[in-house]
Amino acid sequence: MALDDKIYELRREKLKQIEALGQRAYxxxxxxxxxxxxxxxxxxxxxxxQLDSERPNVQVAGRITGIRLMGKAGFAHLQSTSRRDxxxxxxxxxxxxxxxxxxxxxxxxxxxxxxxxxGARGYLFRTKTGELTIHVEELTFLAKDLLPLPxxxxxxxxxxxxxxxxxxxxxxxxxxxxxxxxxTELIKSMRRFLDERWFIEVxxxxxxxxxxxxxxxxxxxxxxxxxxxxxxxxxxxxxxKRLLVGGFDRVYEINRxxxxxxxxxxxxxxxxxxEFYQAYTDYRGVxxxxxxxxxxxxxxxxxxxxxxxxxxxxDWAKWQRMTMREAIIKFWPEKAGAKPQLNEFASPVxxxxxxxxxxxxxxxxxxxxxxxxxxxxxxxxxxxAEEHLTQPTIIYEFPxxxxxxxxxxxxxxDWTERFEIFAxxxxxxxxxSELNDxxxxxxxxxxxxxxxxxxxxxxxxxxxxxxxxxSYGMPPAGGxxxxxxxxxxxxxxxxxxxxxxxxxxxxxxxxxxxxxxxDAEKKP
RNA sequence: GGGCGCGUAGCUCAAUUGGCAGAGCAACUGACUCUUAAUCAGUAGGUUGUAGGUUCGAUUCCUACCGCGCUCACCA
Numbered sequence: 001m002a003l004d005d006k007i008y009e010l011r012r013e014k015l016k017q018i019e020a021l022g023q024r025a026y027x028x029x030x031x032x033x034x035x036x037x038x039x040x041x042x043x044x045x046x047x048x049x050q051l052d053s054e055r056p057n058v059q060v061a062g063r064i065t066g067i068r069l070m071g072k073a074g075f076a077h078l079q080s081t082s083r084r085d086x087x088x089x090x091x092x093x094x095x096x097x098x099x100x101x102x103x104x105x106x107x108x109x110x111x112x113x114x115x116x117x118x119g120a121r122g123y124l125f126r127t128k129t130g131e132l133t134i135h136v137e138e139l140t141f142l143a144k145d146l147l148p149l150p151x152x153x154x155x156x157x158x159x160x161x162x163x164x165x166x167x168x169x170x171x172x173x174x175x176x177x178x179x180x181x182x183x184t185e186l187i188k189s190m191r192r193f194l195d196e197r198w199f200i201e202v203x204x205x206x207x208x209x210x211x212x213x214x215x216x217x218x219x220x221x222x223x224x225x226x227x228x229x230x231x232x233x234x235x236x237x238x239x240x241k242r243l244l245v246g247g248f249d250r251v252y253e254i255n256r257x258x259x260x261x262x263x264x265x266x267x268x269x270x271x272x273x274x275e276f277y278q279a280y281t282d283y284r285g286v287x288x289x290x291x292x293x294x295x296x297x298x299x300x301x302x303x304x305x306x307x308x309x310x311x312x313x314x315d316w317a318k319w320q321r322m323t324m325r326e327a328i329i330k331f332w333p334e335k336a337g338a339k340p341q342l343n344e345f346a347s348p349v350x351x352x353x354x355x356x357x358x359x360x361x362x363x364x365x366x367x368x369x370x371x372x373x374x375x376x377x378x379x380x381x382x383x384x385a386e387e388h389l390t391q392p393t394i395i396y397e398f399p400x401x402x403x404x405x406x407x408x409x410x411x412x413x414d415w416t417e418r419f420e421i422f423a424x425x426x427x428x429x430x431x432x433s434e435l436n437d438x439x440x441x442x443x444x445x446x447x448x449x450x451x452x453x454x455x456x457x458x459x460x461x462x463x464x465x466x467x468x469x470x471s472y473g474m475p476p477a478g479g480x481x482x483x484x485x486x487x488x489x490x491x492x493x494x495x496x497x498x499x500x501x502x503x504x505x506x507x508x509x510x511x512x513x514x515x516x517x518x519d520a521e522k523k524p
Numbered sequence: 525g526g527g528c529g530c531g532u533a534g535c536u537c538a539a540u541u542g543g544c545a546g547a548g549c550a551a552c553u554g555a556c557u558c559u560u561a562a563u564c565a566g567u568a569g570g571u572u573g574u575a576g577g578u579u580c581g582a583u584u585c586c587u588a589c590c591g592c593g594c595u596c597a598c599c600a
Contacts, residue, residue: 004534006569007551066560073557097557114550127558151535151549153561158535160592172535216599261599262525271600366597420600427600458599483600507591 004147011146014111021104021111023141030119030142032061036078036092037085039124040132044089048126058134061119061142063171064112065091066152072098074109075133078120079171083181087174093133094120100137108139114152115145115171163504176499179492182301183500186488187254189300190274193293199250199276204239206232206256212466213237213405215458216259219269232258237405237479240277241434242469244477252276254484265496266426269505272484279475282407282433283417286478287394290421290429291319294392294487301491308493309424312390323397324381331385336361346414348373354380370454374399374414389422396420398432404444404460406432421482424490431480438470 019025039058043051062078073096080090098106100122112118119140127133150156155172162169162176169176191201209228211218213235221230236253243251254274261267278286298305298316305317322330325345332339336357344350351373358365358380365383367376377399385395396419400408406416418432435441444460445467451459488500498504 007534010551068559068562069556070559070562071556073559075559075562077560093560095558099557127560129558129560131558131560133558148534148550153549154536156535158531158592160531161535163592214600257600259599262597264595264599267599273600364596430600481600486600 007148008146011113011144014113015144015146018108018111018141018144021108023108025141025144027140027142030061030140031059032119033059035082035085036060036062036080037082037089039134040089040092043124043132046124046126046132048130051125051132055123055125057121057123059119059121060092060134061117062092063145064114064116064118067112067114069110072106076109076112078118083184086181087178090174093127093131094122094136095125095127095133096136096139100135101139105136105139108141112141113145115147115149116141117143117145160506163498163506166502179488179494179500180502182492183488185301186297186491187484189297190254190293190482190484192300193296194250194252194276197250197289199252199278200248202240202243202248202251202253203255204233204236204243204253206258208233208239210461210463212460212463213239214257214259215402215404215460217261217458219258219260234259235273235481236275237481238463238466240275241474241477241479242466244277244279244434245469245472245474249279249475249477250277263505266486266489268485268497268501271497271501274482274484275479277434277477277479279477281478282476283396283419283431283478286431286480287396287419290431290480290482291392291394294421294429294482297487298491307491309390309490310493310495314391314423314490316392319392319394321394321396324377324395324399325397327385327393327395328377328381331388333358333361333363333384336363345377351376351380358383371451372399372401374401378402386422386427387425390424392421392423394419394421403432404448405435405441407435426486426490427483428486428490429480429482431478434474434477434479436470436474436476438467441470442467 015025039056039060043056046054060078060080062080065077065079067076068074076094076096077091078094096106096109101109119142120134120136121138121140122134122136125133125135150168150172152172156162156169162173170180195201207221207223207230209230211231211234213233214237216234218231218234221232222228223230235257236255240251240253252275254272256270257273258270260269263269278289295305295316298307305315307314307316325342329339329342340350340354352369355365355367355376363383365379367379369376381395397409397415398406398418398420400406400414400416403416403418406418409415409417416432418430420427421429435444445462448460449462452461485497485500489495489497492500494500
């Protein structure tokens with residue numbers, strides 16, 4: 001029998017004894033008029049004398065994080081589970097004296113373990129070491145922890161266990177809880193910001209017959225009754241713009257996207273995206289709006305526009321803006337020789353020579369010369385500029401070749417009215433003036449289809465219904481996507497996306513141990 | 525998918541050149557009516573990720589597999 005099985009059996013036995021004391025093993029409710037944090041904050045400055053004369057009556061509930069028995073009295077610490085109680089005022093000490101809780105109450109106390117959930121009623125006092133403590137008059141048993149929690153001062157550090165058993169991670173690692181409380185604040189802040197500006201929150205299909213609105217490989221699924229293959233969406237974009245056609249002229253959605261691609265510190269197969277669309281404005285309008293939204297979110301989450309990012313600090317009040325071409329010139333590596341000139345990006349021959357310059361100087365660069373020159377320019381940007389973009393930076397004007405849904409610049413058709421926001425070496429947002437010319441859109445889809453035929457699985461598919469929708473007339477509009485997980489990483493100093501996703505994707509836990517490997521590799 | 529690294533008690537970690545698998549916390553028994561990493565005395569806890577191989581002998585060396593991490597590629 002494994003150790004935790006023994007502990008499990010032992011604690012089940014304790015649970016039976018607790019029931020024998022007249023407590024329910026799994027009671028249904030307990031009145032908690034105020035949280036632990038409320039009492040701690042309200043009486044944090046109260047003196048021992050003050051508490052003795054006032055004797056404030058309290059009733060709280062929480063999980064036991066530590067317990068110390070000394071014969072006929074003992075202490076324990078209760079940890080609040082309330083969202084209102086943040087780090088610093090989540091725990092309160094309780095003092096259980098046999099004389100004060102009666103024989104049965106003390107028997108119950110002796111049967112408690114670290115991890116149990118209990119209710120405590122009594123009055124506040126200060127111990128001789130000065131700690132605000134509840135002098136317990138009645139203990140109520142609420143739930144048993146049958147499995148041992150990790151050790152209390154090293155906590156749980158094994159990353160695999162932390163992700164697989166996030167519930168344990170949340171119990172023992174207060175900073176993890178804080179990150180997810182901040183994530184909630186972030187999403188609330190974005191909703192509030194858009195709601196105040198008369199945006200409508202909508203929900204569009206997660207299962208789509210054509211996975212459109214982005215460049216990515218989709219997950220596939222199947223509906224039995226309709227005998228129909230469906231894709232999990234890679235973006236809500238095309239549906240939200242159908243709603244612009246329908247007359248909802250400010251819409252947004254905060255929801256999951258699914259992309260069947262690699263995992264990494266910035267990538268999880270399902271991730272949360274905010275997308276919003278505003279009619280009668282262009283990329284400049286939504287660029288300003290997005291900057292304001294993110295600045296506000298930083299304030300709401302951290303109470304400041306300053307956010308720690310590793311050994312650096314990101315200031316969400318100080319933004320830079322430059323075009324993609326300007327960024328390439330600005331961050332052009334010295335070792336790669338002379339910087340390109342602005343007008344040289346118009347020449348495919350010169351752009352190809354830029355690639356040569358970079359490769360010769362040892363810059364790593366993923367490029368495909370069969371692709372249009374615009375795609376090459378975008379690759380150059382990623383190779384030379386992205387790693388330098390720590391402070392919030394808006395990069396605008398993207399090549400038409402990599403922007404199949406954006407409006408072109410009137411004076412430069414090879415470039416679109418599109419921008420992306422970078423911070424902490426990550427792309428966190430993408431927006432543009434929405435292409436609303438159905439015939440132009442058809443040509444863009446057709447160009448993508450050619451990419452597909454060349455073997456690019458991720459190129460956009462033709463979406464006839466979307467073109468039909470545009471044919472009814474879509475008002476001019478700007479639209480933006482914001483990567484919520486990545487923004488959350490930046491605001492919580494989390495350096496892997498798995499630390500801001502409660503249950504990140506992992507391989508299934510292994511149950512069998514021998515059968516599947518025993519004869520797998522026998523040499524002849 | 526490629527490369528590199530890791531896997532020892534419930535948790536956090538040791539184990540000399542290949543030579544009896546250990547500690548702290550958690551757990552159990554006992555003492556203790558202001559402790560807080562409570563203390564004191566004692567007890568128990570292991571198929572060293574899995575399966576093979578080399579060896580008199582493997583936690584240690586080799587192979588494969590499983591899981592995790594980092595990284596590269598694809599991507600937001």
